[in-house]
């Protein structure tokens with residue numbers, strides 16, 4: 001009996017907490033992806049690089065002495081104009097091409113390559129390990145949780161709730177949902193659809209940047225950090241339903257727990273194939289995912 | 298062979314609460330023109346979708362030459378001898394006009410030719426030539442279908458359906474959006490088809506319906522309201538109220 | 545009268561001949577200067593051109609964006625490597641890669657063809673990830689190091705033999721091999737079946753009403769593309785002496801897509817031109833900076849925005865006109 005409790009306390013619970021930390025971060029990234037897809041019909045292949053950009057911005061700013069708390073605000077704010085510009089100057093150029101899905105996917109893929117390489121050029125290929133902004137750990141129900149992870153879960157969770165509230169409870173969110181449901185109808189009702197697109201894109205990118213800031217102290221910061229992470233985020237978006245906010249949250253929590261538990265019971269190296277396998281199966285049996293698309297449900 | 302070439306028995310489909318096609322039965326005799334009329338939203342196109350395999354009926358069966366087809370897919374209905382055109386022009390817009398027709402015609406080529414370059418498919422090429430001429434599209438053979446005028450596209454739409462040599466041809470508002478002259482010309486074409494094809498037509502132009510049809514089926518709110526010779530149907534008081542809006 | 549699509553394919557053949565002539569000159573030059581490095585690089589460009597060919601069959605002809613074609617390329621490479629390590633016979637490795645391409649193509653096609661559009665792109669991407677990670681974790685396949693120590697093979701043609709360690713010989717052989725893959729693909733695409741694929745790209749919804757089973761046609765296209773990718777991959781371990789998990793990664797699949805788009809999707813020969821072009825840029829820009837991906841990424845974006853039909857989209861219509869004029873006169 002004691003062994004069982006010990007096991008729960010020292011082996012399983014920490015793994016669940018680790019999974020939860022990753023879950024919250026991945027949801028932040030997935031939210032941006034899913035909003036961009038739900039609204040613009042664009043699969044943003046450069047999203048992982050925006051996440052890396054956020055982490056590197058935080059790194060660079062911290063070198064010149066900007067405190068962590070400020071980074072949490074400054075980096076997403078700095079990402080906004082970048083995202084806005086990318087949407088207006090790149091995506092809008094091909095937005096009305098015959099096969100929007102493919103063309104925008106290719107374009108953002110190219111942009112991601114360039115962005116990643118620029119980061120490499122500026123910072124070199126090697127990883128950086130930023131200091132943890134909050135040290136120590138606290139004990140909750142006999143489980144030791146590093147303070148910073150707890151902070152990440154709470155702060156990230158708050159942001160996720162805030163995003164959901166913005167989309168579902170505010171006037172701005174209503175505009176976004178209307179534009180996602182029927183862009184022509186929304187446009188004829190006087191919604192400045194193109195500006196809404198650009199803002200939503202910027203907003204999604206800012207969320208990725210925020211995830212970068214939050215995760216930098218836990219994982220190291222390196223130019224290709226977005227690659228593996230974005231695969232997980234894509235999986236979350238697909239399983240949850242492309243364009244669904246609730247889906248991203250549910251699938252994000254679920255898949256990161258699957259990953260954490262699989263790492264424990266099978267092997268960490270098999271957690272990725274398992275998660276991607278879930279994505280493939282989901283695409284086979286229910287391509288629209290668990291939940292309906294933004295503006296449609 | 299005797300008996301109707303096409304028969305629909307108790308076809309029904311609902312979309313949510315809407316009974317788009319509600320227990321519709323009818324039979325079509327060989328080499329005649331049968332026209333389905335009815336106000337917008339009556340369920341005419343949906344009826345065509347049920348017959349051609351685009352939508353699955355929740356109830357009912359389609360018979361072709363007495364053989365039942367339940368839940369058949371579009372390519373199976375084509376094999377059964379059925380072809381259709383679409384109300385909203387549905388062509389290979391990025392391909393040349395001749396290729397649109399060739400694609401439809403090549404389905405009849407023997408298996409052996411499927412492993413050879415298309416230039417070996419002589420019969421398909423002949424069919425294409427004939428149809429181009431018949432539909433007045435010879436000069437446009439090399440144009441992309443997307444570059445044709447609306448009227449020409451509507452004609453090509455019919456020609457593509459004909460190119461796979463059907464026994465039964467379903468035409469959904471073939472003259473829609475055509476000029477008066479084009480409409481007349483198309484009507485003549487359709488009439489001339491009946492020497493070897495049975496035509497089921499959806500048409501809004503009442504003048505055309507009266508002149509072209511051997512038989513008329515009136516649909517209203519998913520149901521078959523009346524059926525008969527054009528003159529009989531026109532005189533039917535129920536049709537007058539439902540369709541022409543006055544008794 | 546020869547129809548327009550056949551004429552376009554002939555134009556591609558003319559451009560293929562130009563490339564062949566350039567290749568022969570390059571080989572002669574390499575032989576004279578006793579070069580190894582550039583010949584090997586060019587051989588690699590052709591091998592990856594074969595992968596791009598497969599991507600073009602799907603994207604340019606059937607209208608399916610595969611983001612995981614490297615899976616078949618890598619499987620072909622691994623299968624060939626395993627065979628060659630056991631028995632260093634080219635024809636055995638070739639046969640094994642052929643069978644592997646067809647079988648995995650059938651399985652992958654069965655999975656991927658359940659969905660359309662973006663979902664197809666994502667499912668191919670996901671499948672390749674799963675397979676890549678599995679290989680990456682499999683110790684008996686060398687895990688993250690890959691399979692190393694693939695022996696030099698003698699490719700026996702009866703009358704003569706080519707050794708994979710002869711830079712000129714293996715380059716010429718690869719040119720013939722990828723050229724054969726190109727011709728097979730071109731031949732198939734000009735049959736009624738090939739036209740059916742083109743019809744699927746142009747308007748998938750009309751196809752069933754012409755009497756075709758669209759799903760089977762799509763599956764056949766997928767198997768064809770998988771086989772071509774696998775057969776291309778089979779040459780890789782002969783050239784480099786190893787097969788590594790990177791060959792299956794998204795970077796490889798993505799690179800093939802960049803190649804096709806830049807070279808010109810739907811032209812077939814564009815895939816080879818694209819691969820040569822990107823290799824030239826990579827080695828040229830790479831000689832003064834390791835960040836050549838910035839140049840390639842920007843070039844790719846410019847092509848997507850301004851030249852949606854790629855390089856061959858500009859060049860080929862010009863050749864087509866020449867050919868059309870010649871047949872008329």
Ligand SMILES: Nc1ncnc2c1ncn2[C@@H]1O[C@H](COP(=O)(O)OP(=O)(O)OP(=O)(O)O)[C@@H](O)[C@H]1O
Nearest residue numbers: 312315317335336337338339340341342343344384
């Ligand atoms: N896939 C569908 N899902 C939901 N409702 C549908 C669907 N297809 C048709 N309907 C509805 O079924 C009804 C019949 O439509 P249908 O297109 O058959 O009418 P129609 O008689 O062809 O009209 P029109 O003359 O305008 O072409 C309409 O109310 C339409 O909105």
Ligand SMILES: [Mg+2]
Nearest residue numbers: 341342343384
């Ligand atoms: Mg209709």
